Amino acid sequence: MSAELDAVQAALAAEHAAVYGYGVVGGQIGEARRAEARAAWDAHRARRDALTRAVRDLGAEPVAADAGYALPFPVDGPSAAVRLAAGLEERIAGVYSDLVRASSGARRGDAAGALREASVRAVRWGGGSVAFPGLAERGGDTATPEGATPSA
Secondary structure (H helix, E strand, C coil): CCHHHHHHHHHHHHHHHHHHHHHHHHHHCCHHHHHHHHHHHHHHHHHHHHHHHHHHHCCCCCCCCCCCEECCCCCCCHHHHHHHHHHHHHHHHHHHHHHHHHCCHHHHHHHHHHHHHHHHHHHHHHCCCCCCCCCCCCCCCCCCCCCCEECC
16 A cells, blocks of 8 residues: 555544544533534544545545544543544644645645644644644654544
8 A cells, every 4th residue: 555545544544533523522512612513523524525535536445434432531521522622633633744744736735724624623622732733743742642543
C-alpha cells in the first residue's frame, strides 16, 4: 500500500471514530451547544463519505467502522461532552496533518482544509490553540490526544 493510501485510510478510520464520538457528544451536550455538535457531526459524516470514495478511487477497499469505540474517559454530562469533542477534533487534525504530508494536488488541498476546520472546531470546543495544529511534536504538546479509539 502507498503512503498516500495509508494516510487516506487512517483519516477514514478517524472520521468513523469522530462520527461515533459526536453521537456520544450529542447525547450529553447541553442545549446551548447542541447545534454546534450537530454541525460537527454532519461535517465528519461528509468527510467520511468523501474519504470512502477516495479510497475506492485509489483502488482499495475502505476501512470499515468498528461496531463501537472506547472513549478516553466517561462522558457523563455537558462538560465531559465538550472535552470529548475537543479531543476528537485534535485527533482528527493530527491524521489530516499526516494526509497533507502524504498527498499532493487536490487531495492535499482537501486535507489541508479538513485540518483547518478541525483545528478551528478544537479551539471552539476547548478554548485553546497550538502554533502548529495537528503537529503535536511542533506545538509544544508532548501528549498525543487520543480522542475515541477502537475498542477491542
